[in-house]
């Protein structure tokens with residue numbers, strides 16, 4: 001630890017070198033937090049941190065750069081060891097780093113590609129949670145946001161590995177929320193909506209044959225039309241969930257695009273009591289059907 005721990009709140013944002021992660025880092029930094037930015041490419045990460053420090057008029061030590069490939073099983077442990085040399089507490093963790101993973105029909109994808117997708121999209125954020133939770137718990141609590149994505153709440157053809165990893169991440173989010181609410185730790189998932197980032201470009205590069213006509217055309221449309229504001233809006237949603245007052249909303253999947261997240265604090269008790277914003281099975285009665293069991 002550097003010794004000069006201030007009153008400033010601290011957040012670790014993975015995948016912060018570009019795309020949504022960079023927008024999230026900017027939101028926290030411009031709101032007065034200290035930010036640890038994680039990604040694989042150190043040069044790009046340093047460049048992103050430099051430009052954010054400049055734009056937000058913040059000191060070098062306010063944006064810490066941690067170059068790690070989080071898909072390795074020991075990476076989170078090493079990343080947190082390094083982070084603890086800078087800070088003596090962590091207020092928030094945003095598990096944003098991601099890859100699109102293999103695109104195509106299930107039988108056309110080699111099994112090993114699922115390993116890479118799950119390593120980055122599921123095991124990496126879980127390993128980060130495993131490190132963050134005890135640290136937060138020892139300091140009175142904290143807030144965690146895991147980035148969800150297309151396929152977590154409904155099937156997504158030709159993206160089975162990505163969709164399965166994100167669905168699992170949302171379910172574990174619900175479970176961690178239950179397990180650690182007594183420690184004042186909130187764990188939520190955010191669906192940011194389709195954004196014109198490198199990840200979206202990989203859908204366009206895969207082409208309609210692999211991605212399917214619908215996904216391909218949708219990606220092209222987002223690339224052509226989407227305003228940059230969509231990244232800022234998603235970053236705002238993540239920030240709101242990491243900056244909550246009690247009673248905290250926890251264990252929910254919030255859409256940055258469709259949900260009124262700016263006003264959710266007013267409904268936190270209702271949300272936490274029931275199953276609003278959770279992954280659940282649709283029952284016949286939910287669709288107006290009344291089926292009696294045969295005697």
Ligand SMILES: NC(=O)c1ccc[n+]([C@@H]2O[C@H](COP(=O)([O-])OP(=O)(O)OC[C@H]3O[C@@H](n4cnc5c(N)ncnc54)[C@H](OP(=O)(O)O)[C@@H]3O)[C@@H](O)[C@H]2O)c1
Nearest residue numbers: 015017019020039040041070097098147149194195197199
């Ligand atoms: N774009 C969309 O339309 C969309 C829609 C829904 C959800 N999401 C989700 O939003 C999040 C951000 O996506 P994005 O579109 O901003 O992606 P992006 O532009 O491709 O950025 C991905 C970030 O993750 C980092 N990263 C990738 N693999 C990593 C690894 N193994 N270890 C450490 N860092 C790694 C990348 O840096 P390096 O390459 O240097 O490591 C980069 O900083 C993801 O979780 C994604 O699933 C995106």
